[in-house]
Each structure stands twice: as C-alpha cells, then as structure tokens.
Amino acid sequence: MRHLINILDLSVGEIDELIARADDIMARPDAYSEVCRGKILATLFFEPSTRTRLSFESAMLSLGGSVLGFSEAASSSAAKGESVSDTLEVVSSYCDIIAMRHPKEGAPLVGCAHSSVPVINAGDGGHYHPTQTLTDLLTIRRETGRFDGLTIGLCGDLKFGRTVHSLIAAMSRYKGVRFVLISPDELKLPSFIKQEYIKERGIEYSQCSSLDEVMGEVDILYMTRVQRERFFNEEDYLRLKDSYILDAEKMKAAKRDMIVMHPLPRVNEISTAVDSDPRACYFRQAKYGRYIRMALIMKMLGVDRAKGE
Ligand code: NCD
Numbered sequence: 001m002r003h004l005i006n007i008l009d010l011s012v013g014e015i016d017e018l019i020a021r022a023d024d025i026m027a028r029p030d031a032y033s034e035v036c037r038g039k040i041l042a043t044l045f046f047e048p049s050t051r052t053r054l055s056f057e058s059a060m061l062s063l064g065g066s067v068l069g070f071s072e073a074a075s076s077s078a079a080k081g082e083s084v085s086d087t088l089e090v091v092s093s094y095c096d097i098i099a100m101r102h103p104k105e106g107a108p109l110v111g112c113a114h115s116s117v118p119v120i121n122a123g124d125g126g127h128y129h130p131t132q133t134l135t136d137l138l139t140i141r142r143e144t145g146r147f148d149g150l151t152i153g154l155c156g157d158l159k160f161g162r163t164v165h166s167l168i169a170a171m172s173r174y175k176g177v178r179f180v181l182i183s184p185d186e187l188k189l190p191s192f193i194k195q196e197y198i199k200e201r202g203i204e205y206s207q208c209s210s211l212d213e214v215m216g217e218v219d220i221l222y223m224t225r226v227q228r229e230r231f232f233n234e235e236d237y238l239r240l241k242d243s244y245i246l247d248a249e250k251m252k253a254a255k256r257d258m259i260v261m262h263p264l265p266r267v268n269e270i271s272t273a274v275d276s277d278p279r280a281c282y283f284r285q286a287k288y289g290r291y292i293r294m295a296l297i298m299k300m301l302g303v304d305r306a307k308g309e
Helices: 012-027 051-062 084-091 107-112 130-144 162-171 191-199 234-240 282-300
Strands: 040-045 066-070 097-102 119-124 151-155 178-182 204-208 220-223 259-261
Touching: 012 130, 012 282, 040 051, 040 084, 051 066, 051 097, 051 119, 051 130, 051 282, 084 097, 084 107, 097 107, 107 119, 119 130, 130 162, 130 220, 130 259, 130 282, 151 162, 162 191, 259 282
Parallel strands: 040 066, 040 097, 097 119, 151 178, 151 220, 178 204, 220 259
Antiparallel strands: none
C-alpha cells in the first residue's frame, strides 16, 4: 500500500501518467463517472480549506464514489484530545482512502503508519502540500506545454508556504529549470528546502526582495499569500502582509507568454484588475485541481481503466 506524503513519493513517470489521465478525464468525463462506485473517501481536515477539501470531494463524487469526513478539528474527537494515530486507526476502517490536512508538520506521516488504507497529505503545517503541486504541474503542462527550461519566480511567503516547498521539490527534477526566489528577508525559503532540492541538485537560482527587478525574466510567476496562521505575532504579519501586490502596471514588464499562478486563497497579493489578463491562470489552476485529484484517487485505489477500456 502506498501513501502520498511528499510529492517525491511519485516518480516523474507517474506524474506524467497522472497528467495524461487528468487530460483524458477532462476530455471525456462520462467515461469516468462510475469507476470508483462503492469506494469511500474520508476527508480529515484539522485545518481550514476550501479548494483542497471540496475538490477532493468533488473528485470522488465525479468518479461515482462517496465521501465522509470533517472540516475542522473542533468537530472531531481531536477536540477531546484524541491523537492523530488513534483517529487514523479508526477512520481507516470506515473508508478506502483518506485525504488529511493538519496544522502540524509530519502529522500525515505519523497518521499513515496507523492507517489500513492509503493516506494523502492534503497539507501539513508549513511543510508540504503534494496535491497542490500535482495541480500546479497539470497547470504548468497545460498552460506552457513543458516542464524543462522554465524560469520560475516564487514570490511572497517562501518560509511558511508549503505549496512553494512541494513545487520546488517537484520542479527540481526537470532539466534547465531555474528558480527566482522573491521574498522579504524574514520570509525566505527555509534552508532545508534550499539545500535538499536546489543546492544539492545543482540547480540555478537567485534570491531577491524586489518583484519589479525580476518581472521580465520569469516564465512563471507563482504568487503566494503571507501565511498569517503560522506567525507567532500579529505585528509581524501586519508589517509583512502587503510586501508584494501584483497589479496591472507590474504586469506590463512581464513576458507576453508568462503565466501567473497562485494556489489561492488570495488576500491582497494580486489585484483583481489582473484577473482579466489572459496570463492570469489561477482560477483555471483551481479548476484543474479537481481532475488531477480524480486521477490520483484512481491510481491510489488501483483503478486503472475508464469505462470501455
Ligand atoms: C494553500 C494551502 O493550504 O497551503 N491553499 C490551497 O490548498 N490551495 C495555500 C494557502 O493557504 O495560502
């Protein structure tokens, strides 16, 4: 039995297969509408979510399966002091697959050791978020047509932004990729991510605090929200929250075929005036999340055929 805790749990070849499957699901959704009939997905969300939880649920329902779960720790026995291990021990006997989000780094890894069904990490604290990365990879492939040779600007909260950490890990496996890390000093990429996925792999990167300076050189601009819930004090958050605001004026300096991505939710970091720019693809990105999660659920449940295949 396999779990998905870190994006690198999947090989490059498996990611290609998931993307091909997601493309096929988008092209002919009816062929997939019954393939997981009788299967149950549990979504255990100990932390708030809109897209991740609902796209997981929508994905399972679109495959003909069923869903159960909770959307906040307060409505689960965690509020009574139950451990993650005990919760997983029990819930895994009620379902066939689990998607779990938790504020503590490593909680899904602990949980999967106590689960009798596959566990998917749907975000663990400021650590990793592999299914957002699958969504991001599908977006990059569909919007730019390639993975190799891309210059990727990552902007905002690179310290606590788990989607950034997983995306860097994933992109570090492709040829000719270059990272441009744009953040205030206090929100720089953690050294373990930089060391393991950039330096040790000999990947080219640069670091700066000005978005304007690098606007014209990136093929992808991945904007992120300052992660308020991970700050120790509100003052620091207030000081840093508006460090970057992408607006129509800044977009003028960008390449004509550059794409703007954002895992969402957006707070202030992208002006709504950018939404109508064809290079803004964050809402399409959110939509792709449903299809790549359908592909992932199928794979993890061992369902490898659409209707008629
Ligand atoms: C992200 C997350 O939860 O890490 N959201 C998401 O899953 N799309 C990004 C964020 O919350 O800023």
